[in-house]
Structure formats: C-alpha cells, structure tokens
Amino acid sequence: xxxxLPSDPCAEPVTRLPLPGGRDRLRIVQLLxxxxxxxxxxxxxxxxxxxxxxxxxxxxxxxxxGPAVRxxxxxxxxxxxxxxxxxxxxxxxxxxxxxxxxxxxVVHGHMYRxxxxxxxxxxxxxxTGRPRPAIVNTVHSSRIRVHEDRALLRSLTPRMDHLxxxxxxxVRKIEDEGRVGPPVSLVYNGVDLDRYDHQEPxxxxxxxxxxxxxxxxxxxxxxxxxEKGHPTLLEAWPAVLAxxxxxxxxxxxxxxxxxxxxxxxxxxxxxxxxxxxxxxxxVPAVTAALDVAVLPSYREAxxxxxxxxxxxxxxxxxxxxxxxxxxxxxxLTGLLVPPHDAAALGAAIARLLLDHPLADTLARAAHxxxxxRFCVEMMVRAVESIYDASLRAEPRELVAV
Numbered sequence: 223x224x225x226x227l228p229s230d231p232c233a234e235p236v237t238r239l240p241l242p243g244g245r246d247r248l249r250i251v252q253l254l255x256x257x258x259x260x261x262x263x264x265x266x267x268x269x270x271x272x273x274x275x276x277x278x279x280x281x282x283x284x285x286x287x288g289p290a291v292r293x294x295x296x297x298x299x300x301x302x303x304x305x306x307x308x309x310x311x312x313x314x315x316x317x318x319x320x321x322x323x324x325x326x327x328v329v330h331g332h333m334y335r336x337x338x339x340x341x342x343x344x345x346x347x348x349x350t351g352r353p354r355p356a357i358v359n360t361v362h363s364s365r366i367r368v369h370e371d372r373a374l375l376r377s378l379t380p381r382m383d384h385l386x387x388x389x390x391x392x393v394r395k396i397e398d399e400g401r402v403g404p405p406v407s408l409v410y411n412g413v414d415l416d417r418y419d420h421q422e423p424x425x426x427x428x429x430x431x432x433x434x435x436x437x438x439x440x441x442x443x444x445x446x447x448x449e450k451g452h453p454t455l456l457e458a459w460p461a462v463l464a465x466x467x468x469x470x471x472x473x474x475x476x477x478x479x480x481x482x483x484x485x486x487x488x489x490x491x492x493x494x495x496x497x498x499x500x501x502x503x504x505v506p507a508v509t510a511a512l513d514v515a516v517l518p519s520y521r522e523a524x525x526x527x528x529x530x531x532x533x534x535x536x537x538x539x540x541x542x543x544x545x546x547x548x549x550x551x552x553x554l555t556g557l558l559v560p561p562h563d564a565a566a567l568g569a570a571i572a573r574l575l576l577d578h579p580l581a582d583t584l585a586r587a588a589h590x591x592x593x594x595r596f597c598v599e600m601m602v603r604a605v606e607s608i609y610d611a612s613l614r615a616e617p618r619e620l621v622a623v
Contacts, residue, residue: 247276247277247278247279248277248278248279248327248328248609248610248613249279249281249324249325249326249327249328250273250278250279250280250281250326250327250328250330250609251281251282251283251320251321251324251326251328251329251330251355252266252269252270252280252281252282252283252330252332253283253284253285253317253329253330253331253332253336253339253340254266254282254283254284254285254286254290254291254332254333254336255285255286255331255332255333255334255335255336255337256284256285256286256288256290256333256335257284257286257287257288257289257290257291257292257303258286258288258289258290259288259289259290259445259475259476259501260290260445261362261411261523261524261525261526261527262332262333262360262362262363263290263293263332264290264526265332265360265362265388265411265526266282266290266294266332267290267293267294267297268411268412268413268414268598268601268602269601269602269605270282270294270297270299271297272414272598272599272602273602273605273606274602274606277606278606278609280299281299281300281301281302281324282294282295282299282300282301282302283301283302283303283304283317283320284301284302284303284304285304285305285306285313285317285335285336285339286303286305287303287305289501291303302320304316304317304320310335310338310339313339313343314339314342314343314346315343315346317329317339317340317343318342318343318344318346318347321343321344321347321355322347322350322352325352325353326347326355327355327356327613328355328356328357328358328609328612328613329343329344329355329356329357329358330358330359330360330605330609331357331358331359331360332359332360332362333362333363334363334365334367334371334375336359337359337361337375337378337382338374338375338378340357340359341357341359341378341381341382342378344356344357345381356383356384356609356612356613357381357382357383357384357612358382358383358384358385358386358605358608358609358612359382359384359385359386360385360386360387360388360409361385361386361387361388361392361395361396361523362388362392362523363523364391364392364395364521364522364523364543364544364545365449365521366521367399372399372400375399375401376399376400376401379401379402379403379404380402380403380404381403382403382404383404383612384404384405384406384407384608384611384612385401385404385405385406385407386406386407386408386409386605386608387406387407387408387409388408388409388410388411388523388524388545389408389410389523389524389544389545389548390408390545390548391523391544391545391548392523392524392544392545393406393408407604407608409601409604409605409608410524410548410595410596410600410601411524411526411529411596411601412596412597412598412599412600412601412602413526413529413530413533413592413596413597413598414598415533415592415593415597415598417506418506418530418533418534419533421506421507421510421534422507422510423507423510423511424504424507424508424510424511427439427472427508427511431470431472431497431499433470433497434468436468437468437469437470438466438468438469438470438513438514438575439469439470439472439511439512439513439514440462440469440470440471440472440512440513440514440515440516440571440575441471441472441473441474441508441509441512441514441515441516442455442471442472442473442474442475442515442516442517442518442527443474443475443505443508443509443515443517443527443530443531444474444475444517444519444527445475445476445477446473446475446476446477446478446479446480446483447477447478447479448479448520449519449520449521449522450477450517450518450519450520451517451518451519451520451541451561451562452473452479452483452518453483453486454518454561454562454563454564454567455471455516455518455564455567456471456483456486456487456490456492456496457486457490457564458518458564458565458567458568458571459471459490459492459495459496459568460490460491460492460568461564461565461568461569461572462568462571462572462575463492463495465572465575465576466572466575466576469495469575470495470496470497471492471495471496471497472497472499472508472512473496473497473498473499474499474502474505474508475499475500475501476500476501480498480500483498484498505527505530506530506534509527509530509531509534509536510534510536512531512536513536513537513574513575513581514536514537514538514539514571514574514575514581515527515528515531515536515537515538515539516538516539516540516567516571517538517539517540517541517546518540518541518561518567519540519541519543519544519546519561520541520543520561520562521543521544521561522541522543522544522545522546523544523545524544524545524546524548524549525540525544525545525546525549528540528546528549528550528556529549529592529596531588532549532555532556532585532588532589532591532592532596533589533592533596534589535585535586535588535589536585536588537556537557537574537580537581537582537584537585537588538550538555538556538557538584538588539556539557539558539559539567539570539571539574540556540557540558540559541558541559541560541561541567542558542559542560542561543561546558549591549596550588553584554584554587555584555587555588555591556584556588557570557573557574557584
C-alpha cells in the first residue's frame with residue numbers, strides 16, 4: 223500500500239462542543255481602535271467574513287470612522303461608530319452601553335485603544351449587575367509604548383480573559399511589557415488562499431502610471447508612517463536603478479509621511495522612477511502585478527502585505543525585524559536584510575530582478591509555506607476556539623487598578 227497523503231491543515235474537520243447555556247449563537251462584538259486602513263483592519267475583515275455565522279453573531283464597533291469600517295458595513299455587518307475623540311472615559315461609557323444593549327457575550331479588541339477601552343467597558347457592564355462579556359484582545363502592533371501606556375496595559379491585563387499574539391515576537395513583547403494574568407495564544411494572520419490562488423494581476427497598472435511594458439515593477443504596500451521604513455527604500459532605489467535602469471518603484475498606501483517621502487524622492491532625483499499611488503482598493507491585483515514585493519519596516523508585528531505577496535507567488539525582500547523572520551527564511555522563502563541598511567536592501571532587490579531562477583524558486587517556496595501555515599481557515603478556527611474557551615472559563619474576579 224502507498225503512503226497516505228498528508229492532511230491539509232486548512233481543510234481539517236472541526237469538532238465543537240455545544241455552546242454554554244444551551245445558546246444557539248454567541249454574540250461577538252469586534253472592537254476596532256480606528257476605522258482607517260491597516261493590517262489589523264484587514265485581519266478583522268478576514269476573520270469576520272470567514273467566521274461560522276451559524277455559531278457566532280458578529281457585529282462591529284469602531285472608535286472612529288474610516289474606510290475599513292465602511293468596507294465591513296458593505297460586507298453586511300452591523301456597525302456602530304463611537305467617535306469620542308481622545309476622551310477614553312466617554313468612550314468607555316458609550317462602549318459599555320452598546321455592549322449591554324446588544325447583550326454581547328464576547329468583546330474582541332483590536333489594537334491598543336480598543337484593548338484599553340473594551341476591557342474597561344466590559345467590566346463596567348458587569349458592575350451594573352449584567353453578565354460581563356468575555357474579553358479577548360489581539361495585539362497587532364510591535365510599537366514600543368510610552369511608560370504610562372505600558373503601565374495602563376499591565377494594570378488592565380489581569381482583567382482580560384485571553385490575549386492573542388499575531389507572531390512569536392509579539393508573544394515576547396507581551397512578556398517584556400510585564401503583562402500577566404490571562405492565557406496568551408499565538409495565532410498567525412491568515413490569508414484567503416482561494417482568493418489569492420486565482421487572483422489576476424491588475425491589467426491597467428502600467429497604463430495608469432505611464433510605465434513601459436518591459437519595466438520591472440517593485441512595490442511596497444504599507445501605511446506611509448515612520449515605522450514602515452520607506453526612507454530606507456527610497457535611499458536604496460538609486461542603487462537598484464544603477465543595475466536595472468528601467469525599474470519602477472510603486473509605493474502603495476497613504477499616511478502622514480506622504481509629502482516628506484515625495485520630497486525625498488525629488489531630492490534623490492528618482493521621482494521619475496517612483497510612483498506614489500495613494501490608497502488602492504485593488505491591492506491583491508496590484509501585488510500580483512509586482513516583479514518583487516518589498517517591506518522595509520523598522521519594526522513589524524507580522525507583515526500581512528508580505529504574507530499576501532507570498533500567497534501570490536511574488537518574490538519578497540523584507541527586513542529582519544519582528545515577526546517577519548517567522549515567515550521568511552533568508553534564501554529559502556525570500557531575502558532578509560537588516561533594517562536601515564539601504565545598501566543591503568538595494569542589492570537584494572536588484573538580485574531578484576536580475577536572477578529570475580532564484581526569484582521563481584523563492585516565490586514557489588513562499589507560496590507553499592503560506593498554504594502550510596498561514597491559511598485564513600486555520601486562523602479563524604483558532605479564534606473561534608478561544609471564544610468558546612473564554613465563555614467556558616470561570617468568571618474572573620474584579621482586579622483593582
């Protein structure tokens with residue numbers, strides 16, 4: 223007899239216990255710190271649209287408006303926007319009233335402010351004599367917080383029921399910040415493999431940005447914020463052009479550093495070879511059209527845009543920071559370079575543009591890795607299990623802050 227085929231971890235059957243209290247569905251409130259675009263928002267969209275809706279009733283609450291909220295609303299989810307500015311005390315009261323009104327079973331916070339506001343709001347519900355929603359929070363960011371913010375997180379963490387980290391580097395960050403009390407689960411961001419395996423490249427990209435048909439396209443998909451490392455990429459671009467003169471750099475995204483980055487490109491004399499696209503609503507199609515995908519971050523929780531590029535069989539160059547090395551093995555599934563090292567970054571990009579066999583080999587290996595470890599079904603099943611476990615756990619006692 224032949225050896226059995228290995229099982230597909232993304233297609234393994236799910237066995238679930240009955241919900242507590244004879245419930246048909248659990249009411250899950252996904253709480254976003256902001257409605258702007260970003261990796262956390264994309265993670266939430268993937269989770270919300272793939273969750274078992276026969277078992278979980280999902281709604282969205284955001285502490286501010288934005289395109290990510292509108293995208294979720296268009297997908298059919300009930301959305302509540304609570305825009306209290308920077309007034310966290312008011313936000314806590316409004317979120318608590320919302321949780322009580324819809325009788326939420328779980329509040330799942332995404333990003334720092336959602337952790338802070340959502341945790342206090344859930345306990346506020348309990349203080350009124352109503353059942354307290356279970357508190358699950360996902361730590362998406364590798365940002366180093368100021369002392370006051372770290373102290374607040376340490377004081378609130380014992381009140382939480384479960385923490386989710388999106389990479390091992392985030393697990394270490396939680397430990398380094400002294401956050402103790404609830405269990406911490408590692409749940410990698412996942413991508414929709416069905417979507418990415420059948421994604422066609424954007425056919426109008428070259429026409430839109432007046433790029434020659436034979437010009438290689440290198441792209442970075444990231445918010446234009448300081449931690450994403452765009453200045454180093456722009457600094458590296460002249461070295462790439464010295465070896466591949468027709469190459470074009472696509473900078474996809476929006477953010478506070480747009481004008482500064484555009485000025486840097488002009489000062490370097492490369493503005494004719496760099497395109498700032500702003501926000502795109504067809505990022506998968508744009509990524510599929512790249513010859514090389516780059517993420518030059520100075521810090522990174524995981525790097526969802528690179529994961530998506532890998533799913534699309536695009537060769538990738540990224541910095542060796544945060545959770546990126548958990549996806550990219552240098553020379554096997556991509557190329558890693560030190561952060562802030564323009565010479566190394568430029569050399570790695572040019573290498574992939576010129577060595578097509580290497581680029582193809584890395585891209586195939588990266589694609590296979592995503593299928594093995596980073597499919598969205600695995601991510602969703604893990605989060606669903608955490609919801610169920612949080613409802614079955616013994617209620618936490620109030621911890622003074």
